[in-house]
Amino acid sequence: MNFSKYLRLAVVGACALSACKSGPPSAQKPGKYSSTTGIEYNTEEGMKVADYQGIPDGPGLVFIEGGRTVLGSGEEDVAMTHDNLERTVTVASFYMDEAEVANIHWLEYLHYVRKDSSEEFYQSALPDTTVWARDLSFNDPYVDYYLRYPGFRFFPVVGVSWLQANDFCTWRTAKVNENLAAGADMGTSTKKSKKKKNKGGDDAGDGAEGTGDVAATDEEGKTKISIENGNTLPNYRLPTEAEWEYAAQAMIGTQEVGNENQENKRVYPWDGRQVRNSYGRKMGQFLANFKRGRGDYAGIAGSLNDGAMITEYVYAYPPNDYGLYNMSGNVNEWVQDVYRPLSFEDMEDLNPFRRNGVLDEETKYDKKGYQSLIDDKVRVYKGGSWKDVAYWLSPGTRRFMAQDSATASIGFRCAMINPGSNK
Secondary structure, three states: OOOHHHHHHHHHHHHHHHHHOOOOOOOOOOOOOOOOOOOEEEOOOOOOOOOOOOOOOOOOOOEEOEEEEEEOOOOOOOOOOOOHHHHHHHHEEEEEOOOOOOOHHHHHHHHHHHHOOHHHHHHOOOOOOOOOEOOEEOHHHHHHOOOOOOOOOOOOOOOHHHHHHHHHHHHHHHHHHEEEEEEEHHHHHHHHHHHHHOHHOOOOOOOOOHHHHHHEEEEOEOOOOOOOOOOOOOOEEEEOOOHHHHHOHHHHHHOOOOOOOOOOOOOOOOOOOOOOOOOOOOOOHHHHOOEEEOOOEEEEEOOOOOOOOOOOOOOOOOOOOOOOOOOOOOOEEEEEEEEOOOOOOOOOOOOOOOOOOOOOOOOOOOOOOOOOOOOEEEEEOOOOOOOOOOHOOOOOOEEEEEEEOOOEEEEEEEEEOOOOOOO
């Protein structure tokens, strides 16, 4: 080994050692040199390591801290389905839309679909507004006005199938990441213009701590959107049934610091065992949009129960302790899971999820002989709606419908994993 090569390795080793003195490396501060080989990152031959400051903010999302909980219905099983018995599971932290996807969001989706996709796909993305029509009811105005009239902009979109909701999630992911890339390119351009204004155009000090300018841009200087660069959001998607139920429970609001026991369980996503507000100036007011009883959707004039004959503003009623609005009532919400009555039994106890083709196959259900409604194309929906009685407001209740069907009482909200975390 010649002296110059030895000296170079010694310098690299010294640099790596000095980096260790400032603390162990982390995802945000991996250091300039590899802690395994001592080789410098982001050189012509070295590994490219982008700057990473954590997951970008996802529009509309709130953080749901995960943990242990008891899923399942603790109430009397009035439907006699016995399909959601109690069991203890752990759900990892994730993100969820603070409110249901609204008409204005779907109209934005249709706007870009019409610009960027085929007419055939645009037609397939249109909600079924005829879900409002009834032979013995004059709901005709909703057929024409509910989706597009400005007054309904922030009412939950309905008439969308599980398949359509999934398509929306795919589009939203692409559009949000496209917007993040455009913003990053604008930021890069601003940095470059500032460098040019430096005296003598000296850029030597830039990137001494960060390393992302080299790794996160392509040959044309445009931002690379990739998992490795950490500048892209994970997929927006429908929440799993376990995630949805966990978020609706919002048990975080019942916990005392240092107490690892869950001593209370909520019947609804708020405190108490009733559907009325028990506190303050709004005492006695309903906490969700639901059907009180036969023929009673909103109460009497001058003293309305919940203020809504049909759906309601997506930010109406108090949010639960995670900051989520209308996890009970307003509209039911699609979740990812295929429906099986034995989901509570055939499961993992960490992030449980029921997917197609795993145990309890559809061939066991006689759908062709009209003895069953179950197959691999029926999906779970949760939460109760404006046309459901209070029983269905409890997070543990569950129902199912064909994935290509739609009603005036089912909408959805999106969720997202919490990447780069073990919580």
